[in-house]
Amino acid sequence: MNQPQTTPPSVIRIEPFKVACSNCNLRELCLPVGMSNEQMEQLDAIVAVRRTVQRGDPLFRAGDAFVSLYAVRTGFFKTRVSAEDGRDQVTGFQMAGELIGLDGIGTERHTCDAVALEDSQVCVIPYMQLEELSRQLTDLQRHFHRIMSREIVREHGVMLLLGSMRAEERLAAFLLNLTQRLHTRGFASKSVVLRMTREEIGSYLGLKLETVSRAFSKLQDDGVLLVKQRQIDVLDAAALQRLVNGAAC
Amino acid sequence: MNQPQTTPPSVIRIEPFKVACSNCNLRELCLPVGMSNEQMEQLDAIVAVRRTVQRGDPLFRAGDAFVSLYAVRTGFFKTRVSAEDGRDQVTGFQMAGELIGLDGIGTERHTCDAVALEDSQVCVIPYMQLEELSRQLTDLQRHFHRIMSREIVREHGVMLLLGSMRAEERLAAFLLNLTQRLHTRGFASKSVVLRMTREEIGSYLGLKLETVSRAFSKLQDDGVLLVKQRQIDVLDAAALQRLVNGAAC
DNA sequence: CGCGAGCTTGATGCCGATCAATGCATGTGG
DNA sequence: CCACATGCATTGATCGGCATCAAGCTCGCG
Secondary structure: OOOOOOOOOOOOOOOOOOOOOHHHOOOOOOOOOOOHHHHHHHHHOOOOOOEEEEOOOOOOOOOOOEEEEEEEEEEEEEEEEEOOOEEEEEEEEEEEOOOOOOOHHHOEOOOOEEEEEEOEEEEEEEHHHHHHHHHOOOHHHHHHHHHHHHHHHHHHHHHHHHHOOOHHHEEEEEEEEHHHHHOOOOOOOOOOOOOOOOHHHHEEEEEEEEEHHHHHHHHHHHHEEEEEEOOOEEEEEHHHHHHHHOOOO | OOOOOOOOOOOOOOOOOOOHHHHOOOOEEEEOOOOOOOHHHHHHOOEEEEEEEEOOEEEEOOOOOEEEEEEEEEOOEEEEEEOOOEEEEEEEEEEEEEEOOHHHHHOOEEEEEEEEEEEEEEEEEEEHHHHHHHOOOHHHHHHHHHHHHHHHHHHHHHHHHHHHOOOHHHHHHHHHHHHHHHHOOOOOOOOEEOOHHHHHHHHHHOHHHHHHHHHHHHHHOOOOEEEOEEEEEEEHHHHHHHHHHHHOE
């Protein structure tokens, strides 16, 4: 049906093909934010390759050598950390324009898995070259640091959520975050088709899938959402916001 | 009694006084890791000021303009994010050699509070100058990126903890992390004097203070710890490790 | 000495986990 | 095209871990 944020893999399959940030419609969301045309051309020179990842396939796994960062061009990913005993935790969902792989810089190995939730395409950014270029381009350096810092801040928010919110509040926060990010990308924020299962949402929110399902049902009963499987319509965004803030307490 | 990781404020009170990374006994833990003497002197030139922070006082607050990063020289801090409704969450505890303030880079404002848990001293690192210097010193740039990346990875670990561990396991993970970091700094890792209250530990671990207290008591009953208020002796580190991994399940 | 902050311990209740059954959509092979 | 399998979602019943409420304890300090 209508799946606004999907771009099907299409016929193009030539794997390493020519890429240009300067031409990319995501340049205002992605790494090149605030760069001049000339600067962007220098970035084009290092971001030379795209890679397609089939739904369900990993972009990388924990333990893989870290070589590149990845910018999501189309599609949708989750990142996931695992404990030895098999417990795992979804640490984030990434959509177009977002960077994946920052976890690898610290140890030169990835520490989490990144898995495509739908057929996706990423731009490959060789890290060594990015480092070098960012020594020359102040704006790039600045923006790269901001991206890392914002990731840290985002995770603070998740910690707050996991540490002190109740199930319904967590789901509300999750939905608001998702719709805001879609809105930024020019999609209607009232209607979302989720790319992830209840179980994946649960893993991200520290809940079991049944609890996620019940929270969806509750929000539907309260007239806040309209839930039809993965198709979610937000009827009362203000109510979601109130839940997140905790006016209910 | 013995409080290994404390350095009392002492008589020195001259606020902005001369500092030298190249002379600092923390240089192998802190920002200058892996830098040559010459490079360190350049770093000395920008890290010109130390600041003392009294126990209970904030180093900065959420909303403050972001100007500098801070390296803990002596003492102990917590960082904390707050929601509008007053809920808050401790996002980390920082000890000697660790960097505070990375959250501010993204928006040029701090997004969390940093509070001293004991009388402390920090080295002030003006961010603009650090950025500039790291354009010249590859090693500094590299190390700075690693620090940010590791912070992201650390937070992934906390998310795993908050999302999927039970109270006792969380406490075990917390204690192991703490003792490891103390060990790195040359302190006996079997005996710790906690710098934070049960409530602060609870906030970090997503638990109430009573639950933290009960978990301590349980671990004592099981012969894993010896708990005397804030004085903790680890009798069976392997048991703690087993808890974290989940061999009990 | 007495106060107060922080810690411990007990009793009770609730939220979310767990277990289990059913429903729904998609896809595949007969 | 239908029968069936499969993966995912919903819903109900019960259980358990942690929160909450409450009382007493410890220790440092004015």
